[in-house]
Amino acid sequence: xxxxxxxxxxxxxxxxxxxxxxxxxxxxxxxxxxxxxxxxxxxxxxxxxxxxxxxxxxxxxxxxxxxxxxxxxxxxxxxxxxxxxxxxxxxxxxxxxxxxxxxxxxxxxxxxxxxxxxxxxxxxxxxxxxxxxxxxxxxxxxxxxxxxxxxxxxxxxxxxxxxxxxxxxxxxxxxxxxxxxxxxxxxxxxxxxxxxxxxxxxxxxxxxxxxxxxxxxxxxxxxxxxxxxxxxxxxxxxxxxxxxxxxxxxxxxxxxxxxxxxxxxxxxxxxxxxxxxxxxxxxxxxxxxxxxxxxxxxxxxxxxxxxxxxxxxxxxxxxxxxxxxxxxxxxxxxxxxxxxxxxxxxxxxxxxxxxxxxxxxxxxxxxxxxxxxxxxxxxxxxxxxxxx
Ligand SMILES: Cc1ncc(COP(=O)(O)O)c(C=O)c1O
Numbered sequence: 001x002x003x004x005x006x007x008x009x010x011x012x013x014x015x016x017x018x019x020x021x022x023x024x025x026x027x028x029x030x031x032x033x034x035x036x037x038x039x040x041x042x043x044x045x046x047x048x049x050x051x052x053x054x055x056x057x058x059x060x061x062x063x064x065x066x067x068x069x070x071x072x073x074x075x076x077x078x079x080x081x082x083x084x085x086x087x088x089x090x091x092x093x094x095x096x097x098x099x100x101x102x103x104x105x106x107x108x109x110x111x112x113x114x115x116x117x118x119x120x121x122x123x124x125x126x127x128x129x130x131x132x133x134x135x136x137x138x139x140x141x142x143x144x145x146x147x148x149x150x151x152x153x154x155x156x157x158x159x160x161x162x163x164x165x166x167x168x169x170x171x172x173x174x175x176x177x178x179x180x181x182x183x184x185x186x187x188x189x190x191x192x193x194x195x196x197x198x199x200x201x202x203x204x205x206x207x208x209x210x211x212x213x214x215x216x217x218x219x220x221x222x223x224x225x226x227x228x229x230x231x232x233x234x235x236x237x238x239x240x241x242x243x244x245x246x247x248x249x250x251x252x253x254x255x256x257x258x259x260x261x262x263x264x265x266x267x268x269x270x271x272x273x274x275x276x277x278x279x280x281x282x283x284x285x286x287x288x289x290x291x292x293x294x295x296x297x298x299x300x301x302x303x304x305x306x307x308x309x310x311x312x313x314x315x316x317x318x319x320x321x322x323x324x325x326x327x328x329x330x331x332x333x334x335x336x337x338x339x340x341x342x343x344x345x346x347x348x349x350x351x352x353x354x355x356x357x358x359x360x361x362x363x364x365x366x367x368x369x370x371x372x373x374x375x376x377x378x379x380x381x382x383x384x385x386x387x388x
Contacts (some may be wrong), residue, residue, distance in 0.1 A: 054244070084225040093144045094146075098123055
């Protein structure tokens with residue numbers, strides 16, 4: 001649909017840059033074989049693409065060991081690997097109420113079956129956690145701190161550097177969920193004191209679905225919770241200890257990695273910074289205009305300087321899903337509605353009682369004119385309130 005306005009980029013970026021579709025097609029036809037496992041030419045070519053992509057992403061995270069950049073299916077998969085491999089049975093974890101279910105559910109699981117105790121740091125009225133609040137939560141059995149870099153509901157970017165500094169001080173590993181920020185803003189694991197960062201390929205890194213991963217700083221240890229083929233040292237009875245094999249299992253998604261490679265290069269050519277500026281400019285325009293409509297509530301949108309291009313709102317008197325249905329059916333605007341897999345955010349905002357929010361996630365291909373169309377649509381929907 002040519003005139004569709006797609007505002008669900010926080011779920012997955014769409015469309016992808018043309019080069020992503022083209023490169024996936026040509027690469028997969030030419031060399032879509034198991035990477036790095038055999039000596040024939042196209043096997044080597046696939047292996048080279050894999051290693052080049054590891055290096056590109058390692059550089060982005062300012063890591064110094066490309067082999068510690070491991071690929072998985074998405075950030076949910078990566079976070080499960082990290083959490084299950086870092087949390088000790090009966091141990092203590094500090095996290096926040098901004099987390100996505102990709103963090104919350106693995107932690108709930110560990111609480112239920114392994115006696116893990118979890119503390120949740122709340123966010124303030126502007127949507128930010130205060131590093132000071134972490135201080136009193138560290139205990140002798142704290143084995144992990146895990147924080148969402150930017151909320152997928154309200155878009156606020158959290159103060160990682162200070163939290164990471166505390167983690168160093170208390171000698172507790174620091175895991176960051178960068179699902180919403182990887183590809184939007186710089187993520188320097190050294191500067192931000194991050195030990196492990198989880199990313200997904202299909203959002204701002206502009207790749208396809210089905211690929212994500214971790215960067216694990218040296219000498220942080222993640223125990224492997226799975227085992228299987230690695231393509232090397234096949235006679236070993238146990239899964240390999242060395243990276244990247246330690247955390248990679250079975251044949252990698254080389255088609256997804258090809259798309260991620262092309263998407264990330266496209267982003268670098270275009271300048272990640274300018275894409276982010278474009279998106280934050282659009283979201284400010286939207287927040288400002290929605291703020292002027294009677295009967296519209298925006299959430300944590302007063303201080304937009306530490307935000308990504310994500311904004312939640314509701315039209316008072318309407319459930320989020322009804323607003324979403326009207327936007328879709330009457331205006332051809334695609335937004336996500338509901339809890340966005342982050343139920344604790346809604347408990348804090350009290351939007352759980354009204355079944356969540358309408359979320360706008362802008363991307364590189366959105367325009368100011370589309371934002372204006374959205375504002376017009378919301379104004380019309382708000383004017384329907386109370387009419388039969
Ligand atoms: C903050 C956050 N964490 C984790 C995820 C999970 O990402 P994926 O579905 O790619 O595993 C998402 C995706 O919506 C997210 O926004």
